Amino acid sequence: MQAVEVKSFLEGKLPGTVIEVEGEGCNFQLNVFSDELAALSPVKRQQSIYAHLNPWIADGSIHAVTMKFFSRAAWAERT
Numbered sequence: 571m572q573a574v575e576v577k578s579f580l581e582g583k584l585p586g587t588v589i590e591v592e593g594e595g596c597n598f599q600l601n602v603f604s605d606e607l608a609a610l611s612p613v614k615r616q617q618s619i620y621a622h623l624n625p626w627i628a629d630g631s632i633h634a635v636t637m638k639f640f641s642r643a644a645w646a647e648r649t
Contacts, residue, residue, distance in 0.1 A: 571631045573598060576623075583622045596633035601640065608641035615639050 573591040576598055580589050587604040600619065607615050619637060626632040640648075 571596065571626065576600075576632075580619065580622060584618070596631060598632065598635050600635060600637045602637060603640050603642055603645055605641045605643075608639050608644065612639075 571594070573593055577589050577591040580591075580600075581587060584604065584607075587602060587607065589603070590601040592599045602615075602619065607618060610618070616637060619635070620627070623632055623635060627635075
C-alpha cells in the first residue's frame with residue numbers, strides 16, 4: 571500500500587479535508603486538516619478515520635496509523 575492511495579481514498583471519503591500521508595507498506599502517519607474533525611473529541615476524530623480504513627486494517631494491508639488533527643487556522647499559526 572502506498573501513501574498516495576491512502577491520501578486519495580480518505581480525501582474522497584472526507585470532502586473538505588486535506589490529509590498529508592507519510593509512510594509506506596503497512597505503517598502510516600497522517601496529518602489531517604479539517605475544521606469539522608478538529609472540533610470533535612480526540613476519540614471521535616480517530617473513529618472517523620478508522621471507520622474508512624477498517625477494511626484495510628482487517629485484511630492486514632494497514633498495520634499501524636498515527637494521526638494528528640489540525641484546524642486550518644491552527645495549522646496556519648504553526649507555519
